[in-house]
Amino acid sequence: MEKPPVDSYQDNAWVRLTQSKWFVYILISPLFLVLFAYVVYPFYQTFIQSFTGDDALSHYKKFFSLASPANLEALWTSLYISIISVICCAIVGVTMAFLLERYDFPGRRLLAILVLVPMALPPLVGVLSFTFLYGDSGIFPRALQHLFGLDQVPFSLNGIMGVIVVHTFTMYTYFYLTASAAIKGLDPSLEEAATSLGAGRIRVWTKVILPMLTPSIVASALLVFMISMASYTAPLMFGVERTMTMQIYLSRTNGNLEMAATQSMILSFVSITFLIIMRWYQNRRNYQNLSKGISVHRSEVSSKGMKILATIASFVGTLILILPILVLILISFSVDGAWKTQILPTDYTIDHYIALFTDERTWRPIWNSIQMGVVATLGNILFGVAAAYAMVRLNFKGKTLLDILIMVPWALPGTVVAVNLIAAFSTENIFAFNQVLIGTFWILPLAYFIRHLPLVFRSTSASLVQLDQSIEEAARSLGATWLYTFRRIVIPLTFTGILAGTLLALVQSLGEFVASILIYSSSTIPLSVAIFQKLYAFKFGTACAYGVLQICLILIVLIISEKLSKGSAGSAI
Secondary structure, eight states, X not given: OOOOOOOXXXXXXXXXXXXXXXXXXXXXXXXXXXXXXXXXXXXXXXXXXXXXXXSTTHHHHHHTOTTSTHHHXXXXXXXXXXXXXXXXXXXXXXXXXXXXXXXXXXXXHHXXXXXTGGXXXXXHHHHHHHHHHHSTTOHHHHHHHHHHTOSSOSOOOOHXXXXXXXXXXXXXXXXXXXXXXXXXXXXXXXXXHHHHTTXXXXXXXXXXXXXXXXXXXXXXXXXXXXXXXXXXXXXXXXTOOOSHHHHHHHHHHTTOHHHHHHHHHHHHHXXXXXXXXXXXXXXXXXXXXXXXXXXXXXXXXXXXXXXXXXXXXXXXXXXXXXXXXXXXXXXHTBOTTTOSSXXXXXXXXXXXXXXXXXXXXXXXHHHHHHHHHHHHHHHHHHHHHHHHHHHXXXXXXXXXXXXXXXXXXXXXXXXXXHHHHHHHHSSOBGGGTTXXXXXXTTHHHHHHHHHHHHHHHHHHHHHHHHBOHXXXXXXXXXXXXXXXXXXXXXXXXXXXXXXXXXXXXXXXXXXXXXXXXXXXXXXXXXXXXXXXXXXXXXXXXXXXXXXXHXXXXXXXXXXXXXXXXXXXXXXXX
8 A cells, every 4th residue: 555645844843843742831821821911910900909008908807897797798698699599500401401402392392492592681681571570560470469459469579589580590501501512422321231230210310410411510500600609780680789799889889999809809719719619529530421422312202191291391481481582572662661550561662673773873782792792702712612622631730720710700790800901901011912902892802701711611621521532542543633633523522512602602792791881982882781771761662672682693693503513413524
């Protein structure tokens, strides 16, 4: 057999470089540079500010003082809400992923489409839709009050319970997406072997399936915990005044920047501690899937009684999922200021939608959000995938530090990230290429990039952990270069996880509010801030019209991602 031609000098140089012990540091150096410039440096400014004053520890002493327990109460409330939110989201998200990926039943296809609907709800409008539906003056409480002739509404969502319900509804998709990607890659022979050895369904679930889902569950738990700790809109709307983000906002509003910095540092410490604990738990065992890409097929529900039950459950689930969207659509056609004490709006108009596409001032925030969201997400893909591969596949000093640096922005509330960027880039410096970024187009995409990098990183990491490394080793032994192996094997086999994280990052960028409200300018006003301004002016119809349009944008993203996911099925062959 004729020998293949000898590689060129450049190819040999590339091979020698990839085999060098310094190659890993060449790969990760851009990651560390970006994280140092846009995470460490701004974070350092906040850290220094928390120790300013005559007594360096005075603000920390005041925080933990029992004489003024507001801060301690806020810390406990935030921890409680975050932990319960993680548990509720895990139960709902993993259960939905398992049912939709493993069983075929009446209504499954419709439910599989609608299960991602909560992702399309921007935070402000999502909370507002729940208030319209289930609040003290909501549609359902008022309807039951009128129906039964009650003096007061029989129930309403408020307080901590209202926050947890909204968190569960809007955040279970984090667990659903990552768990679905993991379930698709589970080896059916593991369950078959356990069943043949006499294990029941519950034991197979607890001893085989759940342990294999651990990387996905840990990744989702980190994201939900951190976003719950940084939640601002839901506590604000449901009257929970004592949370860490509310305390930080009040401190900054009152001009007490040192206390706000102290509160931010403590919030960061709690979230980073949770990150370390979850990493320790995940690293206790090996979760690699040795199936070489073989996945389980859905089982059809054959029992007549179970089919009826599944149909009813699917209908109820579908109704619960689409109600917030339906109420947004309904209110988007209502005349501003006409809906007061009635159960439903009485006057309707299409003027809000006409203004969206005919008034340049109304359309500008939409176009701004699309541009800035896409720019930030492209950066998230590039650095998130690279960081995930480095963490899972490469051995180098500083892995734990890299992981923490990536997750720190997610542990910080959006207000803190925004203020950090203001402090760092209000003047010219080398990290801004000797430019002032505040007030320019690039400051918002930079904030979105920093905040949402963990989404792509964690989702990709979960997929890489389950990918058997021997597949890559086999390709390398057959002569494939590292770059070829990464492009033709690693990317296609982890594409579902990458796509899940990318989708989350783009959706979050389109709806980001807390950071945007502090650093936007009149020329870069994003959609979320425009919605807030309309709500603040009691123009609920216009705000909900914005929200409906945003939902349409997200649905377009979902459809495109679904097409890409299906098209990647054979790309690794």
